[in-house]
Amino acid sequence: MSEERRIGVYVCHCGGNISDYVDVAQVIGAVEDEPGVVVARAAMFTCSDATQQEIIDDIREQELDGMVVASCSPSLHTETFREVARRAGLNPYEYTQVNIREQCSWAHTDDREGATRKAIRLVRAGIARTRLSAPLEPVTVETVPKTLVVGGGVAGLRAAFGLAEIGLEVFLVEREAELGGQVGNLGAIYPHGNDGRALIARLTRAVGERPNITVFTRAELVEKSGSFGNYQATVRVGGEPGERIQIDVGSIVVATGFDSYEPEAGELGYGIEGVLTLPEFEQLLNQDGALTFNGKPVESIAYVYCVGSRQPGGHEYCSRYCCSTAVHDSLRVAEHSPDVRQYHLHRDMRTYGKNELLYSESRERGSLYIRFADGEPPAVEKLPDGRLRVTVRDLLTEGEELAIESDLLVLVTGMVPRQNEELTGVLKLPVGKDGFFNEIHPKLRPVETVVDGVLIAGACQGPKSASESVTSALAAVSQSAAILKKGSAELDPLVATVDPEKCSWCGTCQEACPYDAIGRLALNGKQVAAVEAAVCKGCGGCVPVCAEEAIDLQGYTDAQVRAMIDGLLQEVAR
Amino acid sequence: MTNVEETIREAGPRILVFSTDISGPGIDFAGSLHLHYSPEVDVISMPCTSGIKPAWVLHALQRGFDGVFIAADGEECAYLPDCAQRASRIAADAQALLTQNGYEPQRLKMAAICSVCAEHFIRYMHDFSATLAELGSTGSG
Ligand SMILES: Cc1cc2nc3c(=O)[nH]c(=O)nc-3n(C[C@H](O)[C@H](O)[C@H](O)COP(=O)(O)OP(=O)(O)OC[C@H]3O[C@@H](n4cnc5c(N)ncnc54)[C@H](O)[C@@H]3O)c2cc1C
Numbered sequence: 001m002s003e004e005r006r007i008g009v010y011v012c013h014c015g016g017n018i019s020d021y022v023d024v025a026q027v028i029g030a031v032e033d034e035p036g037v038v039v040a041r042a043a044m045f046t047c048s049d050a051t052q053q054e055i056i057d058d059i060r061e062q063e064l065d066g067m068v069v070a071s072c073s074p075s076l077h078t079e080t081f082r083e084v085a086r087r088a089g090l091n092p093y094e095y096t097q098v099n100i101r102e103q104c105s106w107a108h109t110d111d112r113e114g115a116t117r118k119a120i121r122l123v124r125a126g127i128a129r130t131r132l133s134a135p136l137e138p139v140t141v142e143t144v145p146k147t148l149v150v151g152g153g154v155a156g157l158r159a160a161f162g163l164a165e166i167g168l169e170v171f172l173v174e175r176e177a178e179l180g181g182q183v184g185n186l187g188a189i190y191p192h193g194n195d196g197r198a199l200i201a202r203l204t205r206a207v208g209e210r211p212n213i214t215v216f217t218r219a220e221l222v223e224k225s226g227s228f229g230n231y232q233a234t235v236r237v238g239g240e241p242g243e244r245i246q247i248d249v250g251s252i253v254v255a256t257g258f259d260s261y262e263p264e265a266g267e268l269g270y271g272i273e274g275v276l277t278l279p280e281f282e283q284l285l286n287q288d289g290a291l292t293f294n295g296k297p298v299e300s301i302a303y304v305y306c307v308g309s310r311q312p313g314g315h316e317y318c319s320r321y322c323c324s325t326a327v328h329d330s331l332r333v334a335e336h337s338p339d340v341r342q343y344h345l346h347r348d349m350r351t352y353g354k355n356e357l358l359y360s361e362s363r364e365r366g367s368l369y370i371r372f373a374d375g376e377p378p379a380v381e382k383l384p385d386g387r388l389r390v391t392v393r394d395l396l397t398e399g400e401e402l403a404i405e406s407d408l409l410v411l412v413t414g415m416v417p418r419q420n421e422e423l424t425g426v427l428k429l430p431v432g433k434d435g436f437f438n439e440i441h442p443k444l445r446p447v448e449t450v451v452d453g454v455l456i457a458g459a460c461q462g463p464k465s466a467s468e469s470v471t472s473a474l475a476a477v478s479q480s481a482a483i484l485k486k487g488s489a490e491l492d493p494l495v496a497t498v499d500p501e502k503c504s505w506c507g508t509c510q511e512a513c514p515y516d517a518i519g520r521l522a523l524n525g526k527q528v529a530a531v532e533a534a535v536c537k538g539c540g541g542c543v544p545v546c547a548e549e550a551i552d553l554q555g556y557t558d559a560q561v562r563a564m565i566d567g568l569l570q571e572v573a574r
Numbered sequence: 575m576t577n578v579e580e581t582i583r584e585a586g587p588r589i590l591v592f593s594t595d596i597s598g599p600g601i602d603f604a605g606s607l608h609l610h611y612s613p614e615v616d617v618i619s620m621p622c623t624s625g626i627k628p629a630w631v632l633h634a635l636q637r638g639f640d641g642v643f644i645a646a647d648g649e650e651c652a653y654l655p656d657c658a659q660r661a662s663r664i665a666a667d668a669q670a671l672l673t674q675n676g677y678e679p680q681r682l683k684m685a686a687i688c689s690v691c692a693e694h695f696i697r698y699m700h701d702f703s704a705t706l707a708e709l710g711s712t713g714s715g
Contacts, residue, residue, distance in 0.1 A: 107611060565639075
């Protein structure tokens with residue numbers, strides 16, 4: 001059979017992500033003469049449009065009937081290359097993705113020879129699998145046109161409204177008594193100075209007016225069962241024990257936000273009167289008229305940036321919003337109290353994109369920006385007259401020590417992941433090293449998680465501004481629409497199949513299937529098992545229980561797995 | 575032994591890992607973090623632990639792997655609520671099969687690897703490599 005196959009093999013450099021650690025030319029050389037291989041090529045980026053087109057041309061010109069791409073994890077590009085196959089008229093299930101990045105080059109950056117040998121083995125196994133592949137057609141499942149949104153901050157509210165607008169039924173679950181999240185507590189916010197509370201009030205009203213949105217406050221998601229396209233969610237309303245409500249939904253959008261970094265006692269003077277975190281300062285700014293603190297007018301303010309962000313060994317990431325918020329705050333101060341002196345002590349200013357204009361404006365209005373070195377944070381002490389003295393070495397004047405006296409010191413605090421163990425457990429959400437929820441791929445699948453139909457949006461995924469949170473919320477809306485609007489979704493046809501020749505009906509496989517996907521059929525005068533493809537989840541749980549070895553899982557057949565094992569060991573085979 | 579074989583033996587025991595929809599991302603994550611383990615570890619991915627045939631474990635050893643590691647779903651399996659029990663049965667059956675065929679049952683190891691259990695995976699690979707090195711090669715053919 002293998003001689004009859006016409007397989008194309010494509011090995012990716014992935015820029016240098018693979019080729020820096022794996023000798024790609026050697027891999028090609030080792031596999032190009034494998035039985036069934038008619039084309040073997042390397043590419044700088046196999047996923048690039050140009051290479052996709054080359055593959056399509058190969059498939060057509062060389063009449064390929066199988067394809068192997070050795071690049072990144074199948075979770076990233078399986079669909080990309082299935083689509084390439086489809087466009088070229090090749091059945092997408094005749095294609096095998098071989099993972100030589102996450103499971104090879106990146107895991108063996110210390111051993112080029114070992115990594116190269118391994119890549120060769122993995123590609124051979126992929127070719128062996130493809131030699132035995134068969135053309136398959138997708139299975140269609142019905143999806144429930146309803147979505148559960150967890151978290152009613154700006155991201156969750158905007159997602160709920162967007163989902164309702166496209167005609168999906170929405171359930172919005174908020175843990176607190178009030179909707180709105182962090183933005184609901186803010187006054188004027190950057191970039192345009194709109195009032196956060198007013199923004200939330202407007203969104204909440206819009207959500208309330210939608211008949212197809214049901215809002216539960218003081219509520220949490222406590223259980224989830226079912227499968228892709230049709231999840232059964234249990235929501236507990238009104239605290240423990242509360243009332244439990246069952247809802248069927250097709251997708252779940254998680255928008256549970258972040259917490260603000262809480263400085264340690266004594267960290268940069270935290271605990272001294274007049275030393276405030278950014279959220280505390282925001283509350284102070286919400287007062288009317290000229291700025292006062294404890295009844296006294298404020299004449300000078302110092303800010304220290306990157307508190308709880310970009311800290312080696314602690315929260316190492318940049319929290320994104322804080323530079324722009326503090327700069328914007330200084331403009332709000334300048335507006336109401338133009339005589340207040342403002343000193344910004346920073347390691348770097350990251351008012352990225354259009355917010356750079358806020359930074360320029362703040363400087364024009366008299367704010368002073370002083371840069372200190374990474375390892376040399378300012379020192380803070382309280383003066384006898386109740387004011388604060390902040391001492392800092394100014395990098396630009398070659399370390400000259402400056403002592404700044406101020407009425408207030410604002411610690412420009414960053415974002416930290418919210419403690420949400422129960423939800424993480426219920427949804428099996430992947431949590432990254434930084435403690436925020438992980439998407440499948442930051443560029444290609446930025447709001448999907450490894451759990452099908454469970455999407456993430458807003459700052460629960462990592463630090464985001466309000467507008468970035470809304471952008472990702474809308475991405476989750478369109479992703480939900482893609483899954484749910486058609487009323488059905490196409491599923492991999494990688495399901496169980498029964499060989500009626502071998503089957504002598506004993507019923508063991510039927511008992512092993514909790515989804516009732518296996519029935520009994522009379523065929524050619526005998527009773528045999530038959531799998532209902534749309535119900536089968538493709539787990540393969542029925543495969544090892546069959547004493548007659550009559551069941552195979554498509555894509556993972558007995559013959560394919562054995563051939564892959566043999567392919568992996570070819571170099572020592574005798 | 576041929577040169578190829580010598581190189582391989584020096585490189586350490588050869589391990590076949592069966593991964594799943596849950597543990598595969600965990601193993602990917604280890605790579606994304608550039609955590610190192612032996613390049614003699616090869617992964618074949620399956621959707622779920624419950625679909626692994628004991629006969630494949632024997633086949634792998636007979637063909638030249640020194641050990642097989644099942645990176646199981648544990649309690650996290652999205653398909654089967656009793657996946658952990660099924661997996662234990664499969665592992666027990668496979669070990670019985672190994673014993674019948676003259677292989678040490680310790681050449682099969684199973685542990686749950688979650689979708690972000692990168693460090694766990696690395697630790698298991700180090701420990702399993704050490705166990706297999708002590709057992710010596712299957713010297714198969
Ligand atoms: C002091 C400060 C100033 C800021 N200024 C600006 C600014 O000027 N401009 C700007 O663009 N951004 C600003 N931001 C950032 C902005 O607040 C965030 O971008 C935004 O709040 C993110 O929205 P979110 O919906 O993702 O999260 P959140 O606002 O945190 O909302 C999450 C919601 O989920 C709920 N929740 C959490 N867990 C659960 C659960 N298990 N079940 C149910 N509900 C749950 C929470 O109660 C909350 O209501 C500022 C932030 C701070 C702290």
